[in-house]
Amino acid sequence: MQYDQYGRPMHGSFHAPDNTQAKIHMPNVGDLGGKGEVPFVRFPYYPTSPFYSTNPNVGTQTRFYGATLLNSDPDYNAGTESIRIIQFDIPVRLIAINAAATDPTTVVTAAAPAQNMLNSFLFRVEYTTGDRLMTAARLASTVVGTQENPGEIGGTGYTIDQGASLVLGITPLANAPTNFRIDISLVCLEVRGQTNFTR
Numbered sequence: 001m002q003y004d005q006y007g008r009p010m011h012g013s014f015h016a017p018d019n020t021q022a023k024i025h026m027p028n029v030g031d032l033g034g035k036g037e038v039p040f041v042r043f044p045y046y047p048t049s050p051f052y053s054t055n056p057n058v059g060t061q062t063r064f065y066g067a068t069l070l071n072s073d074p075d076y077n078a079g080t081e082s083i084r085i086i087q088f089d090i091p092v093r094l095i096a097i098n099a100a101a102t103d104p105t106t107v108v109t110a111a112a113p114a115q116n117m118l119n120s121f122l123f124r125v126e127y128t129t130g131d132r133l134m135t136a137a138r139l140a141s142t143v144v145g146t147q148e149n150p151g152e153i154g155g156t157g158y159t160i161d162q163g164a165s166l167v168l169g170i171t172p173l174a175n176a177p178t179n180f181r182i183d184i185s186l187v188c189l190e191v192r193g194q195t196n197f198t199r
Contacts, residue, residue, distance in 0.1 A: 050093040050157040050189050057194045063092070065186040067168050069121075071176035078175045081122075081137065084168040084184070092188040094158040094166075096150040099123065099140050101182045116141050121182055122171035128164040137169055150187065157189070 033039025052060060067084035075082045101117035118141035125133040133153075134143055145151025160166065168184055 045154045046152055048095050048152045048154055048157050050095060053191065059192045061190045061192060063188050063190050065092075065188055067170075067184045069170045069172070069182040071172075071178070071180040076172060076176070078172055081169045081171040084170065085165050086168065086186065087165045088160050088188075089162065090193075091162045091191045092160050093156070093191070094153055094160060094186055094188055096152045096187040097125070097144045098146055098151055098185045098187065099144040099183060100146060101140075102180070103176070104179050118144065118146075120173055122169075122173065123184070124169040126167040126169070127160070128166075133158060137171055144184070147185075160188075 065086050065088075067086060069076060069082050069084065073082065099118060101120050103117065103120075119139050121140050122137040123134070123140040123143055124137040127133070143151065166186070170182055170184070172180075172182065
């Protein structure tokens with residue numbers, strides 16, 4: 001007898017309705033291991049290692065997507081989240097998230113070293129489907145990096161499909177001086193298919 005992906009017996013192209021029932025016990029981590037001799041294997045999480053297509057007609061290209069929040073923007077309010085939406089026309093894998101905030105009025109000296117400006121705002125990312133990369137907004141210094149020390153996603157990265165978008169939530173924590181600026185950069189690996197014409 002053949003079974004479908006839910007473990008239900010299949011009869012031709014129809015499922016047997018009499019064997020369908022709710023799964024009461026959801027699997028725990030131990031239940032999710034493989035059924036062979038070795039149920040789990042160790043594999044490095046960093047550096048981020050995205051999937052590359054083995055199709056010779058599919059190429060990849062790195063691109064930096066970004067968003068900015070200025071203190072002169074009408075939606076800039078201390079303690080209030082500002083939304084920036086980034087649209088993706090082709091599939092990408094998000095590799096890292098970097099950010100910076102700048103306060104040109106602050107003078108950095110040996111007696112007054114620069115503060116980590118990533119602590120001046122909260123940050124979160126949400127996918128089109130509502131899937132949240134950060135389950136809640138966090139101090140940016142805990143979830144993003146800089147160009148010197150990239151904020152890698154880890155694992156295989158975060159896959160974003162064609163036509164999808166990311167919602168960036170940026171919450172400044174204080175009233176900002178003149179020319180205060182927050183920049184977010186998404187380091188992405190674009191997955192490019194064939195062109196839309198043939199010979």
